[in-house]
Amino acid sequence: MSDNPVSLSRWLIEQQRSHGHIPGSLRLLIEQVARACKRISRAVNRGAAQGILGSLPSSNVQGEVQKQLDVIANDVLLEANEWGGHLAAIASEELERIHPIPHRFPRGEYLLLYDPLDGSSNIEVNVTIGTIFSVLHLDEGVEEVQAAHFLQPGSRQVAAGYCTYGPQTTLVLTLGHGVCAFTLDADQGGFVLAQQDLRIPAATSEFAINMSNMRHWAQPVRRYIDECLAGREGPRGKDFNMRWVGSMVADVHRVLQRGGVFLYPWDRREPRRAGRLRLMYEANPMALLVEQAGGLAIAGSQRILDIQPEELHQRAAVMLGSRDEIERLRQYHLEAEAAPAA
Ligand code: AHG
Ligand code: MN
Ligand code: MN
Numbered sequence: 001m002s003d004n005p006v007s008l009s010r011w012l013i014e015q016q017r018s019h020g021h022i023p024g025s026l027r028l029l030i031e032q033v034a035r036a037c038k039r040i041s042r043a044v045n046r047g048a049a050q051g052i053l054g055s056l057p058s059s060n061v062q063g064e065v066q067k068q069l070d071v072i073a074n075d076v077l078l079e080a081n082e083w084g085g086h087l088a089a090i091a092s093e094e095l096e097r098i099h100p101i102p103h104r105f106p107r108g109e110y111l112l113l114y115d116p117l118d119g120s121s122n123i124e125v126n127v128t129i130g131t132i133f134s135v136l137h138l139d140e141g142v143e144e145v146q147a148a149h150f151l152q153p154g155s156r157q158v159a160a161g162y163c164t165y166g167p168q169t170t171l172v173l174t175l176g177h178g179v180c181a182f183t184l185d186a187d188q189g190g191f192v193l194a195q196q197d198l199r200i201p202a203a204t205s206e207f208a209i210n211m212s213n214m215r216h217w218a219q220p221v222r223r224y225i226d227e228c229l230a231g232r233e234g235p236r237g238k239d240f241n242m243r244w245v246g247s248m249v250a251d252v253h254r255v256l257q258r259g260g261v262f263l264y265p266w267d268r269r270e271p272r273r274a275g276r277l278r279l280m281y282e283a284n285p286m287a288l289l290v291e292q293a294g295g296l297a298i299a300g301s302q303r304i305l306d307i308q309p310e311e312l313h314q315r316a317a318v319m320l321g322s323r324d325e326i327e328r329l330r331q332y333h334l335e336a337e338a339a340p341a342a
Pocket of ligand 1: 064115117118119120121210246247248249264276
């Protein structure tokens, strides 16, 4: 890192002033989200010393057990963002309903969505976890914000990012003009620019999927993975490597750094559910980041960013990463759709 690193604040101001990529209010909103991530990072680091590991008796709207840190991270993000004047409402994976900005604060023009703590099953084992966020613009002329105002396709996100809490605390951000990464520098007390214009290599020989679900997958996913597993002797003519952290933020961060694919497809365990991951808090922000880094993100034959959401907490199949591989997987889905039903 250089002696005179570019802080996140300075980088954002340049995006506003010199490049006209963002209005001032969006810049301030991103700074506020980053400040909240800093506080969450501190809580995660202190862990047992603060007595905040472990589960709560409560469950969230998805019926999943809540960890203490899920709730703490959600509260930190809510508290840090509601008073700033840039938001009209907030939606969180951990909140059943949207949180309109209370009348005592000024109301802004943006909607913020987040998964406060992604990978919460990894908290106790001290493996990388993170926060994922997405920013939408509220349509003009709305008096009372409703959940329906959040139901915009991912292609309309004005910003998206995540922050990983691991060996390093890293904020990865897109404002729709490429992807940059910032590292939390304890000496500086803030985020500093670490990587500009991240690009995902088009070709790869690494995949990430929870193999224990193999027997439940649909044919196109099974075909793709079978061919990878066949290695050099198979139709792909090369060996593949596999990784699965169990925290989407960490798995997607690896894909952004060195290529590969991350797959959480639909499966037969709950056939009426589109997938395990959540469209608005996980799939959409990650899809924007990946596409802004030159990769692709699909739910099957459809691009994730084109999905018209029907409800706030809906799920989606997620297949994203290196362009050539995801395009191949999309073709397998198209072929399966075109084939006559058996
Ligand atoms: P969350 O902790 O926000 O509920 O998300 C966990 C997600 C995602 O991070 C990860 O990729 C996936 O769940 C892991 O699922 P499996 O345990 O089925 O592998
Ligand atoms: Mn998650
Ligand atoms: Mn979560």
